[in-house]
Amino acid sequence: MTFVLPDLPYSHDALGPYMSRETLEYHHDKHHLAYVNNGNNLLKGTEWEGKSLEEVVKGSFGKNAGLFNNAGQHWNHLHFWKWMKPAGGGKIPGALEKAIVEGFGSVDKMKEDFVQAGVTQFGSGWCWLAVKDHKVVAMKTANGESPLVHGAKPILGCDVWEHSYYIDYRNRRPDYLKAFVDHLVNWEAVAEMHAHATK
Numbered sequence: 715m716t717f718v719l720p721d722l723p724y725s726h727d728a729l730g731p732y733m734s735r736e737t738l739e740y741h742h743d744k745h746h747l748a749y750v751n752n753g754n755n756l757l758k759g760t761e762w763e764g765k766s767l768e769e770v771v772k773g774s775f776g777k778n779a780g781l782f783n784n785a786g787q788h789w790n791h792l793h794f795w796k797w798m799k800p801a802g803g804g805k806i807p808g809a810l811e812k813a814i815v816e817g818f819g820s821v822d823k824m825k826e827d828f829v830q831a832g833v834t835q836f837g838s839g840w841c842w843l844a845v846k847d848h849k850v851v852a853m854k855t856a857n858g859e860s861p862l863v864h865g866a867k868p869i870l871g872c873d874v875w876e877h878s879y880y881i882d883y884r885n886r887r888p889d890y891l892k893a894f895v896d897h898l899v900n901w902e903a904v905a906e907m908h909a910h911a912t913k
């Protein structure tokens with residue numbers, strides 16, 4: 715099988731109280747698994763079989779909607795689990811902080827713009843920090859799309875599909891996004907992707 719569901723990099727109850735065991739049981743064990751299984755089935759016999767996940771995502775966008783939706787969501791979720799950690803949201807590593815201040819004016823403004831992107835994403839989708847034209851910018855995308863298919867390199871994403879927050883926050887998407895940036899983000903993982911994206 716080409717796509718594989720990774721284990722979470724922490725236990726299911728490690729992100730409480732900001733993201734519960736129940737949310738991770740549904741979101742990782744069921745939703746992400748479904749993208750993996752559907753993606754593997756839809757990949758069979760296509761021109762993208764044997765290609766890297768990123769090549770499948772970019773190649774199938776606009777050409778094979780079923781495959782793209784599942785492969786895109788597989789890419790997004792693979793990273794989403796790593797973009798969080800227990801007791802996250804702390805200090806941002808120096809080089810990344812500098813790039814954020816260059817892009818947004820301040821760390822607070824970056825958080826505000828990131829949350830706003832998630833709040834204003836109508837329906838299902840994701841909000842992002844991405845490197846575009848050598849600058850860190852906030853973006854939002856629908857469904858399983860990501861900056862990868864919009865000319866930018868994603869370095870942080872937050873899932874704003876209702877399955878990501880409805881158990882813990884009900885309809886309070888802004889509270890979920892604020893908890894994500896303040897208490898869940900693994901900024902070391904973001905810094906690593908930023909360094910790679912700006913190489």
Ligand code: MN3
Nearest residue numbers: 745873875878
């Ligand atoms: Mn999801």
